[in-house]
Amino acid sequence: MLFALLLAGILTVAPSATLTTDDNGDPNRPNLQALVDGERSELVSVLDRYRADLGAIERRYPIANSPRRCARLAAFRQGWLAALDAIDFDRLSRDGKIDWLLLRNLIRRADRQADIDAAGWGETAPWLPDPMGCMELVESRDAIPAMPAREVADRLERLLLSTRDAEKSLREALVSGAPAPTEGSIAKPSASSCRRVLQAFRGLRREIDAWYRFREGYDPTFTWWTEAPWKELGSAFDAFERLLREEGVGQTPANPDVIVGTPIGRDALLADLAFEWIAYSPEELLAIAERELGWCEDQLRAAAIDLSCDDDWREALEIVKSRHVEPGEQPALIKGLAESAVAFLRERDLVTVPDLAVETWRMEMMSPARQLVTPFFTGGEVISIAFPTDGMSHEQKRMALRGNNIHFAHATVFHELIPGHHLQQFAQERWKSYREPFATPFWTEGWALHWEMYLWDLGFHSTPEDRIGALFWRAHRAARIIFSLRFHLGQMSPQECVDFLVERVGHERANAEGEVRRAVSGDYAPLYQVAYMIGGLQFRALHRELVGVPGRPGVMSDRAFHDAILRENNIPVEFVRMILGNEPLQRDRQPSWRFDDLPGSAAGSPPADS
Numbered sequence: 001m002l003f004a005l006l007l008a009g010i011l012t013v014a015p016s017a018t019l020t021t022d023d024n025g026d027p028n029r030p031n032l033q034a035l036v037d038g039e040r041s042e043l044v045s046v047l048d049r050y051r052a053d054l055g056a057i058e059r060r061y062p063i064a065n066s067p068r069r070c071a072r073l074a075a076f077r078q079g080w081l082a083a084l085d086a087i088d089f090d091r092l093s094r095d096g097k098i099d100w101l102l103l104r105n106l107i108r109r110a111d112r113q114a115d116i117d118a119a120g121w122g123e124t125a126p127w128l129p130d131p132m133g134c135m136e137l138v139e140s141r142d143a144i145p146a147m148p149a150r151e152v153a154d155r156l157e158r159l160l161l162s163t164r165d166a167e168k169s170l171r172e173a174l175v176s177g178a179p180a181p182t183e184g185s186i187a188k189p190s191a192s193s194c195r196r197v198l199q200a201f202r203g204l205r206r207e208i209d210a211w212y213r214f215r216e217g218y219d220p221t222f223t224w225w226t227e228a229p230w231k232e233l234g235s236a237f238d239a240f241e242r243l244l245r246e247e248g249v250g251q252t253p254a255n256p257d258v259i260v261g262t263p264i265g266r267d268a269l270l271a272d273l274a275f276e277w278i279a280y281s282p283e284e285l286l287a288i289a290e291r292e293l294g295w296c297e298d299q300l301r302a303a304a305i306d307l308s309c310d311d312d313w314r315e316a317l318e319i320v321k322s323r324h325v326e327p328g329e330q331p332a333l334i335k336g337l338a339e340s341a342v343a344f345l346r347e348r349d350l351v352t353v354p355d356l357a358v359e360t361w362r363m364e365m366m367s368p369a370r371q372l373v374t375p376f377f378t379g380g381e382v383i384s385i386a387f388p389t390d391g392m393s394h395e396q397k398r399m400a401l402r403g404n405n406i407h408f409a410h411a412t413v414f415h416e417l418i419p420g421h422h423l424q425q426f427a428q429e430r431w432k433s434y435r436e437p438f439a440t441p442f443w444t445e446g447w448a449l450h451w452e453m454y455l456w457d458l459g460f461h462s463t464p465e466d467r468i469g470a471l472f473w474r475a476h477r478a479a480r481i482i483f484s485l486r487f488h489l490g491q492m493s494p495q496e497c498v499d500f501l502v503e504r505v506g507h508e509r510a511n512a513e514g515e516v517r518r519a520v521s522g523d524y525a526p527l528y529q530v531a532y533m534i535g536g537l538q539f540r541a542l543h544r545e546l547v548g549v550p551g552r553p554g555v556m557s558d559r560a561f562h563d564a565i566l567r568e569n570n571i572p573v574e575f576v577r578m579i580l581g582n583e584p585l586q587r588d589r590q591p592s593w594r595f596d597d598l599p600g601s602a603a604g605s606p607p608a609d610s
Contacts (some may be wrong), residue, residue, distance in 0.1 A: 012060040021177045023399050023539035041095035046432045047103060049512040050080060051437060063207050065121040065200070066135050074114065077107050097585040098575055102438045109275040116142035116268065120196060127170060127189065127197045129163035129240065134204050138211045146215070149225040157346040161237040168245055174247050196246025199245040199522075201244065205237055259494040259513060261520025266489055272527050274443055277591040278534065285534060287594055292533060293504070303471065306464040313468070321402040322467045330385055331363050333406060334413055338383075341414035344460055351419050351562035357426040361417055379416020380425050389414045396510065400558035403511040407469030411452065411461065415473075419562070420448040427566035435569040443570045446535015449477060453540055471504060477536070479505045480529035484519045490525050528544075539565070541595035546580055556580075 057076055061069035085102050092100060118414045125131050137155060139145045166513055171250070171312070181285050212230060216224040245251050250258045264272075269282045280288075300313035309316040325333050338361070345353055366384040373441030378384045385404075413421055424447055428436070452474065483497040494516050500514035519529045547561050556564070561580075574593045578585060 005247055013030070020523070032351075035542055038182035040093060041098040041099045041432075041434075043096050047099065047434050047437070049397060050131050052061075052461060063135055063138055064203050065117065065131075067124075068139065070114065070118065077114075079106055079170070080287065081111075085494060092584075094579070094585065097587075098571075098579060099584070099590060100587070102435070102571060102575065105275060105277075106437055109315060111276070112271060118197065123193070124196050124200045127166065127193075128204065129166040129236075130159055130200055131200075131204060133159055133162065134208050138207045142209050143212050146219070149219065149222040152222065153225040153229050156226060156233055160229060160233045160236055162241055163233065167236070167240045168312075170240075170248065174243075186311075189248060191258075191260045192243050193262045195522075198244040198249060199243065205241075206257055214503070222514065224509060227324050239569025259498070259517045259520065261487065261494060262522065263488045263490045264526050269488055269526065270484070272525070276440055276531075276595075277574040278442065278576075279591040279593055280534075281594075282489060285481055285530060286485055288537070289478045289533065291484075293475055293478035293482070296471050296478060300468060300475070301470045303464045303467045307468070314506060316468055317472065320407045320465050320472075321405050321508075323407060323465065324401045324405040330404065330409075333409060334363060334383060337410055337413040338417045341455075341460075344417050344455070344458075345377075345419055348458065348558070350454075350558045351423070351566075352559060353418055353423070354426065356390070357418060357423055361422045379413075379420045383413075383416050383422075403508050405469070407465045408472060409469075409471035410466045411473045414455065415448040419451050424448075424566065424570070426570055431567040431570040435571060438572075439570040440572050441525065442535035442538065442573055443576070444535075445532040446539050446573060447531050447565065450539035452477075452541070453536055454543070474533075475505050476507070477533040480515075480519065481533055483516070484526070484529040487520055494520055507554070535573060538577075538593075538595050542573065542577050542580070545577075 031425055054076065055074055058069075063069055063074055081104065084107075085098060087100065089100060128134075133155065137152070139160075140263070147438060172188070176188075212226070217223055217227075239270045240420040249260055251260075254572040266282060273280065273282075278285075297313065301318070303539075304311055304313040304316035307316045307319060309319070342353055344359055345351055358380065362382045364382055364384050366378075416422065421564060424444065452470065455461070455472075456467075457469055461470045479501055483492055483500050487494070487497055497516040497520070498509065501507040501511050501515060505512075507515070544554075545560060546554045546556045547558055565576055570574055574591060575584070579592060
């Protein structure tokens with residue numbers, strides 16, 4: 001049945017439009033023919049069906065790690081893999097083959113993540129108060145007839161006792177547990193283990209709260225029986241969560257911003273790299289990052305000399321950090337820098353910049369709480385500006401001003417807006433938007449890093465101060481690879497990561513803490529910090545292949561190259577290379593692109609002709 005539906009979605013469509021077709025000139029009269037010609041994959045409807053079916057199942061079975069949810073999703077994935085295998089790959093168009101490979105990779109990755117989640121749940125569940133009982137209660141919500149109210153009250157009473165027992169066991173383990181368990185002893189859970197338990201418990205609690213509200217008040221008998229045990233259970237839940245948070249994780253009122261993360265290990269890193277289509281080991285990526293960081297340090301010393309600081313780049317960096325606008329003036333700085341980047345791109349015809357993209361980006365100010373995790377601005381259609389607020393302490397204000405100075409902003413406003421994330425998102429919503437599930441940070445952040453490198457090559461940073469600002473960020477991208485990989489390999493603690501950013505890159509300590517918290521807390525994928533510079537080096541290598549270098553022109557202009565990348569949407573960069581290089585495609589294709597030769601310096605190479 002599914003196979004028939006998949007085949008029913010295979011279509012014959014128009015050939016590709018000219019890559020440089022654009023909407024410049026009149027944003028009120030878009031070039032619709034380019035859009036019609038650009039969607040040519042037979043699997044568009046197939047992927048729409050996959051997303052719709054997956055979303056329906058995940059909404060129907062919302063409880064993470066529930067046996068019902070896990071079994072249903074496993075069957076779903078296996079059915080889809082079988083259906084994909086039944087498609088005649090050789091009959092597909094090139095775009096169809098690309099999408100077939102991407103969809104299979106997506107499903108296989110979800111399969112592997114399910115195994116990881118199951119293993120993690122196996123370590124987490126024993127510390128939770130009767131997790132299976134919680135799940136059974138939540139999943140009884142739709143039962144007809146409903147579970148009798150008196151039975152529900154009995155179950156809540158048992159769950160109350162289980163919660164108190166779980167709190168007692170956890171407290172004993174935290175107070176007297178051994179670092180490594182021996183026969184008959186209790187193992188003391190680590191802060192990272194307690195954080196995983198805390199996250200799982202909060203998820204369960206959200207679901208059980210929603211379950212209770214479903215009948216509370218609407219079923220008078222239910223409320224009569226359950227109100228008292230429910231209030232007692234809430235108090236027990238509060239106590240258990242407080243113990244986990246304060247004594248397990250270490251997040252106390254006196255230290256609310258403690259950094260805790262969970263290293264995933266080398267094998268997991270290798271698997272994630274394979275699914276991102278990066279044919280390198282963590283050790284090879286570390287070697288690339290050390291080389292790039294060394295290049296940045298050499299360039300920083302040269303810029304320091306130009307700033308009359310001998311070769312003391314730290315002294316030069318202090319000068320740059322002191323040059324910030326007055327409170328309230330940061331938005332005007334951002335707007336001016338954004339306009340200068342657009343003018344630079346258009347003057348050199350580097351990429352299509354639609355007038356509507358220039359017209360529609362917006363600004364907002366970032367909250368102090370968010371700045372604890374993201375101490376610098378972030379972007380897209382809306383650029384969030386990190387800057388001191390009146391409620392911050394004097395030291396927080398000082399560090400925020402130094403970390404968001406004029407020259408740091410000169411190097412990254414275009415990363416967030418045009419040609420960076422805003423232009424990316426503008427294109428993603430208009431070209432092959434059905435590829436959204438395939439998104440990877442190696443494309444998202446790699447594109448923006450490619451532009452950081454390329455605009456450096458083209459002389460966008462004309463003063464020593466601006467060059468130091470750009471080099472600070474470039475060194476930071478290399479350092480992100482080093483500290484995040486070493487953290488996940490178990491070679492650096494969060495505090496060592498913070499110290500590394502302060503000592504090797506020149507970060508303000510509070511900003512370094514925010515960067516490390518962002519990288520290790522689990523809110524971002526383990527490879528996200530790696531993706532910036534490694535993705536940028538991928539695009540840089542591809543630029544050399546297709547646009548060329550001085551003395552060896554390529555087959556594409558700058559504008560055609562960059563437009564073509566945007567119009568393929570967000571996919572692993574090796575797939576971009578397959579498409580733009582018109583490579584033969586096989587269904588058993590594996591990651592193989594060696595885009596970087598380790599002995600040389602990809603960062604310091606000369607620019608291509610533009």
